[in-house]
Amino acid sequence: MLWVDKHRPTTLAKMDYHEDLTARLEALSEDGEVPHLLFYGPPGAGKKTRIMALLRQVFGAGVEKTRLEHKTFKTPTKRTIELTILASAFHQEINAAEAGSGDRFVVQEVIKEIAQSYNPAAAMGQAGGRAYKVVILTEVDRLSRQAQAALRRTMEKYTAACRLILCCNSASRVIEPVRSRCLGIRVAAPSHESICAILNKVSKKESCGVLPEALAMRIAQTSGRNLRRALLMLEACRVQQHPFTAEQEVKVPDWEEYIAKLAVLLTEEQSPQRLVLARDMLYELLTNCIPSDVILKTLLRELLPKLDDQLKHEVVHWAAFYEHRVRVGSKEIFHLEAFVAKFMALYKAFVINTFGF
Incomplete structure (x- = not known):
C-alpha cells in the first residue's frame, strides 16, 4: 500500500494541520445534523480526507466499509452512461463529471434514486445512523452549468432524506445558486x-x-x-536511496520533466518548425491523460523564470486567456497550440526590440 493511503488520517482528532478547521468540523458534527457542504481548495490539501473523517464522526466506523458499484444510466436520447460509485451503508461517492455531456442526467438520477430508496427508520436503528444519507459529489467545478442547475433543484427537493457534500478545487466555477445553498468550507494548502x-x-x-x-x-x-x-x-x-541524505535528488514525474523540456525548446528558437515540434509534444502529453489546464499551468511555471520582468505580465495574461478558451472550447490542442504560438510571437518581438536581432 502506498504511504499516502497507509498513513491517511481517519478521524478529525488525527488531523495534523489546520487545527481551526478541524475544530469547526468537530462542532459541526456534534448534533449529527450536517447541512449541505461545499469543500473547496487546491489539490492535495486534504479535502477528501476531512470529508471522510467528518462522516466517520457522524455515522461511525461503518462509513469505512465501502464497496464499488458499477451503475448504468440511460439518457432520454438512449445514450448509455456507465459510472463507478464508491458506496457504504451511509454514503455514496460519485464523480458525475466523468459522464461528460450526460452529467445533468446522472446528477438527477443518482440523488433521486438514493432519496427514494433510503429507509430512515432502518438507518436510525443502526449504530450512529441518521435519518438521511450523504452523497459526495467530487469535481463539481467540472460539471456543466446545466448539471449544476439540475443539482440545485434536486438538492432542494430531497433535503430531508439526502445531504450533499460537494468537493472541488475552485468554488468560483460553481454557480451561485448552488454555493448559496451550501456551507462553504475552504481547505487551504498546508504550509x-x-x-x-x-x-x-x-x-x-x-x-x-x-x-x-x-x-x-x-x-x-x-x-x-x-x-x-x-x-x-x-x-x-x-x-x-536509503538512508536519506540532505543532498539527495527529489524526483519529479516524467511529464513535468517533459514540459520543462518543451519550455526550453520554446525559448531557444521561435520558428514554424519549432511550433510543429511543440504541437507533437502537446499531443504526447494529452494522449497520456495529462489534463490540458495542468499542462498550461505547468508550462507557464517553467517559462516565467526564463523571462524578463517586462514580459511576465503579458505572458500570464495570455495564459489565463487561453486557459479560459480551453474550458469553454471543445478541442484542447487548438488552444494549447495557440498559447504556444502567442508566446513565441511575444518572445521573438521582445528579443528583436531589446537586442535588435
Missing part, C-alpha cells in the same frame, strides 16, 4: 512547515531513520504544497 512535520512523522513510522531537514523542505517546495505529492515523493526517495 511548507506542516508538510515537513508530516513527512518526518511518516518517515519515523516507516522506520526510515531521520529525515534531513533540507531534504524535507526541498520535497515540500517541489510538491507545490500538495501533501499527496509530497508523500509520494518521499516514498520515491526512499526507494531511490
Whole structure:
C-alpha cells in the first residue's frame, strides 16, 4: 500500500494541520445534523480526507466499509452512461463529471434514486445512523452549468432524506445558486512547515531513520504544497536511496520533466518548425491523460523564470486567456497550440526590440 493511503488520517482528532478547521468540523458534527457542504481548495490539501473523517464522526466506523458499484444510466436520447460509485451503508461517492455531456442526467438520477430508496427508520436503528444519507459529489467545478442547475433543484427537493457534500478545487466555477445553498468550507494548502512535520512523522513510522531537514523542505517546495505529492515523493526517495541524505535528488514525474523540456525548446528558437515540434509534444502529453489546464499551468511555471520582468505580465495574461478558451472550447490542442504560438510571437518581438536581432 502506498504511504499516502497507509498513513491517511481517519478521524478529525488525527488531523495534523489546520487545527481551526478541524475544530469547526468537530462542532459541526456534534448534533449529527450536517447541512449541505461545499469543500473547496487546491489539490492535495486534504479535502477528501476531512470529508471522510467528518462522516466517520457522524455515522461511525461503518462509513469505512465501502464497496464499488458499477451503475448504468440511460439518457432520454438512449445514450448509455456507465459510472463507478464508491458506496457504504451511509454514503455514496460519485464523480458525475466523468459522464461528460450526460452529467445533468446522472446528477438527477443518482440523488433521486438514493432519496427514494433510503429507509430512515432502518438507518436510525443502526449504530450512529441518521435519518438521511450523504452523497459526495467530487469535481463539481467540472460539471456543466446545466448539471449544476439540475443539482440545485434536486438538492432542494430531497433535503430531508439526502445531504450533499460537494468537493472541488475552485468554488468560483460553481454557480451561485448552488454555493448559496451550501456551507462553504475552504481547505487551504498546508504550509511548507506542516508538510515537513508530516513527512518526518511518516518517515519515523516507516522506520526510515531521520529525515534531513533540507531534504524535507526541498520535497515540500517541489510538491507545490500538495501533501499527496509530497508523500509520494518521499516514498520515491526512499526507494531511490536509503538512508536519506540532505543532498539527495527529489524526483519529479516524467511529464513535468517533459514540459520543462518543451519550455526550453520554446525559448531557444521561435520558428514554424519549432511550433510543429511543440504541437507533437502537446499531443504526447494529452494522449497520456495529462489534463490540458495542468499542462498550461505547468508550462507557464517553467517559462516565467526564463523571462524578463517586462514580459511576465503579458505572458500570464495570455495564459489565463487561453486557459479560459480551453474550458469553454471543445478541442484542447487548438488552444494549447495557440498559447504556444502567442508566446513565441511575444518572445521573438521582445528579443528583436531589446537586442535588435
